Amino acid sequence: MKIKDKLILDIIDVNYMGRGVAKLDDFVIFVIGAVTGDKVEAEITEVKKKYCVAEVKKIINSSEYRVEAKCKNFEKCGGCALMNLKYDKQLEFKNNQVLNSFKKARVNIEDAKINEIIGMENPYRYRNKTAFAVRTDYKKSSNPVTIGTYGYRTHRLIDIDECLIQDEKVDILLRKIKKIIEDNKIESYDKRKKTGTIRHVVFRKNYLNEIMLIVVTSSEHFKGKEKFLADLSAIGEDVVTIIQNINTKVSSDILGRRNIVLFGKGTFIDKIFDKQFIVSPSTFLQVNHEQTEKLYDTAMRMADIKKTDTVLDLYCGSGTISLIAAKQSLKVLGIDIVRQSITDAKTNARINNTKNVRFVCGKVEEKLPLWVDAKIEADVILIDPPRVGCDIEAIKSMMIMKPKKIVYISCNPSTLTRDASSIIEAGYKISEIQTVDMFCHTSAVETVVLFEKR
């Protein structure tokens, strides 16, 4: 097989990137733009040792699961890779992705209760945080300002003036900001030439639908700043605070360390169940509010915490799960690596008048062994690590603590199942698995797993 070869393919599945999967004599071909059940003519675009990538050229028979993607940027953007698949099929795909991952890792889930995935009634306009890159070119005769996202694994910035998974108010703001940048001739930052200023715009939304606008720049001062900021301050659309974030680094991180409050308080309050949480530009909060409550509710039900229980909340972020768990427990101890998150977690404990929580800043794999040495005991451990999963030292310490239950929240099935193997080997069984669709139309899936001591 070589590049530009044309093939007729039957699509038998979709992969974790939302690409159709076809097989020719057991050789796998990932087909961009195809969904399960399609018969397509596809052109090979990449040839690897174990697989090929192809692009759909013609749909010969359209799958019964195929729908017209509602987003006009669907083909270019790559963010919502599954939007052309019926929503219930997306859910089935995500659940299978998790179950297959357990199978591949040879983790026994035969005795586990496996629930149906929790989807959304309306899987659009759900994100409470979005970030867009800015690029300007005033030599162009029209549309000199591009604000948007990069195409999947490309450096091509796609102009976005509407994104169906964010609030409609943010769409309006995007268009207004674009005009303000253009009117004031603000130059975007060029990493290579080290010229220009504006890098990103970030939007956050809280439970009251108030908006925080963060304008990321490469330096504090820049030409035209006063008028630019005055125009931004008059932007409306329920923007309650505007922050200039300074990011001087040449890296893919969106936010830098320094924030200058330009308008409003620089923070706002969000609410999950009856708990209030302070949100600053860098605060980690789950991005889908409605599904977060279902996710946390599932974790709490599985944890079944008793009033006498000491609970650990590892990778606690700004203490959301800790504060929800604190109501039912004797005490909750949280660890997170990000100092600002721990500062926020302490503030959150104070504003919610919760006294039985303690938060420590550091790496779980370094702090937990110290707690083991200090003979701190845990009845229930809640873990919600980043995509890389848990460090083996963290798992070893958890195993020494021998909690009766571990509730593991994961955004990455492959690291979840890797860690599950170690936990099971140390004497636990998986009792329940619940997948939750937090990132509708994308191929990402969230899973909650209950481990119980055998």
Ligand SMILES: C[S@@+](CC[C@H](N)C(=O)[O-])C[C@H]1O[C@@H](n2cnc3c(N)ncnc32)[C@H](O)[C@@H]1O
């Ligand atoms: C998926 S988030 C979960 C946050 C929180 N549980 C929530 O639901 O909002 C993962 C968290 O792990 C933290 N983190 C990443 N690596 C870590 C490590 N080695 N030790 C401690 N925390 C870490 C991140 O700062 C982030 O807050």
